[in-house]
Amino acid sequence: MKKIIIVILIITGSFCLPSCKKFLNIQPIDKLTGNNFYQSKEDVVANIYDMSRRFFGKINETHFIGATGEYRAGEVMHEAQADNGPAREYVEVLGRNDLIFLLSGGRPWDGFYNFARITDWTGYYQVIQSANILIEKLNEGVPGVSATEANQFKAEAAFIRSLSYFFMVRLYGDVAYYTDAFQSEPLPRENMVSVLNKSIADLKTYKDFLPWTYSDPALKGVRASKGSIIALLMNMNMWNAGFDRANANKYWQETADLGRELIRSNAYKLLPIEQWSTVIKGRSDESLFEFYRSINYGDQNSAVAPFGDMFLHYPYKRPEYTHRVSFAYYRGEYMQKLYPDASDARSRIWFDEDIYADNGRFMMLKFAANSFASGEEDANPDNTFMIFRYAGEILLCAEALADLNEDNEAIELLNLVRGRAEAGSYDGGGGQDLKDFIFLERSRELMGEGHHYFDLVRTRRILSSQWSYNVLTLDKFNRGAWTWPISTSAMINNPFMTLNAYWVNGGN
Incomplete structure (x- = not known):
């Protein structure tokens, strides 16, 4: 077994890009060194789009949304009679949480899906590095960028930086956290609750620098807005509520307050369900943040990346x-x-x-x-790949309110989403029944958008056969069975780095 695990780790590490031979890939990309690049507002905007492109690259390199956020609770089965059916059996391997087998090599899906790339966090740290440098250069001053514009650009950079940390926390648990532009000293992994609390504090300083929305419809959901930051803050708070249970009330209250602020803004709306094609095409009044893709612009999605491709x-x-x-x-x-x-x-x-x-x-x-x-x-x-959508944040606010025993307001928000779906209003009681119904409503509304498995984990419903076909024991949960393995490349030149012990020990 030890030999098998070593082989698996070597295979996983082989997917690391050459650039990750430096700690956290802190060696700057040529155009991001600052002095030669940030000469105009156009340079800043180009870098913001580049960070978005790099982040999307992590989603586009494999069947990311399904593999990380949808399949691991066992609700999805493969159709053996489908074209190249054995290559699709990975959905059931994920549904058994057998990530060791998934990544072990020699499997029918290897040539299609490149799942080992999910274990490599290099791309996220490249985005973080870019954001850190951009913020520093804006603090120094960029020709042609006003103080108001600088604050807005810094807020966009802080958003994509915090989004990177949020995605990594949900994948790996504890991660190394830094915001220095040219971090050169190796850092250990930091407790994930602390990482998100730092990210929350960071985003709060920038939240009001961004507009609620953009007059240019081409930018809706595509460029970070105040709504994008609020959605991320809500999601980070609710994740911490599940793992920092002694302080859960604080996180629920912050989520509820942020959700109320989002709704009161009237900047976003639920489109009629008959206009769903408008929502999923992107850049709609319902989008809070997305990776917009259009064949008209020559966008090229990886053939295996879209979730809907499987169904x-x-x-x-x-x-x-x-x-x-x-x-x-x-x-x-x-x-x-x-x-x-x-x-x-x-x-x-x-x-x-x-x-x-x-x-x-x-x-x-x-x-x-x-x-x-x-x-x-x-x-x-x-x-288009939806990251945050107005309906999801309404339901997240309803969940926080139900956790705070503010049942009437929670039901009112729940019924906003159900009303748009032309479904019957919730007429049940409060307490646990209401919380369970809100969870199911999120499962319905956000199916395929990459939230379901993480909702199971943060609410600990993954521990119950009522909610999951793949139940984790409390012991496995506490040892990180819900995480992904981390590529061994993370340990290069970093004596403080550790891997996820649950997977190093064989995934059992």
């Missing part, structure tokens, strides 16, 4: 002879739990007519509103 077949994927069934499907039992009847319009608009098919006839249309590049295209090139 479509002909005529939404072509050619017919290789796409008669979907690659994967949600268990019929689970779909019955989410949609016990057909009154919810999401069950009609987001899915094919047989949402309980329990086989490859199942089809999710939630992400299928976009056009193909050609008549025989089998991918979905126009797929």
